[in-house]
Amino acid sequence: EVQLVQSGGVVVQPGGSLRLSCEASGFTFQEYTMHWVRQVPGKGLEWVSLITWDGDTTYYADSVKGRFTVSRDNSKNSLYLQMTGLRTVDSALYFCAKDIEEKDYGSAPFDYWGQGSLVTVSS
């Protein structure tokens, strides 16, 4: 069974930093591109970032570029999102999501999602 288990929610002050994690099981993690998608509670979905299956290529939404860094450790079946310079507008539920296609260097539909990590940026 495919599972994506995310780290818990947290409250952080504006300007602060935080690292989210997503641990994968039930599939060959090292063969799939992974994504981060966020959702303000009660609002829609916003794509944040992707990292290719080999970790060589990353992409970011303009809203987080230069502040967020996506990484992965294929030996630990884990995906990370390092968030710095946090702003109140970054407050959201952050989901990790798995690409449907194996060894894909682009984007593709997301066939499995984590349960979400609630990030609250507030003083």
Place this chain on the structure above:
Amino acid sequence: EVVMTQSPATLSVSPGERATLSCRASQSVSSNLAWYQQRPGQAPRLLIYGGSTRATGIPARFSGSGSGTEFTLTISSLQSEDFAIYYCHQYNNWPPDTFGQGTKLEIK
């Protein structure tokens, strides 16, 4: 950035009836369009990808159609568990991937 526009924002339908949801792209996304269902307190669930291919385990009452800029998700006979929010997602012109704002399907 491709802007995805879903309509209507809210759709009220009775159980057993058909629901038709629309998604329009600001430019062609070919057939690289997916649909997701999100129930309260849950992560999104992939229903349809490639415009019309049902994801694994998705019931046949869900169907997708369209290409280019106009797409439709049809639920042929609504069950109680189908009342949720539905999002379309284009993965053709990226980054960034973009989502529609969602259609809330509610019980009439």
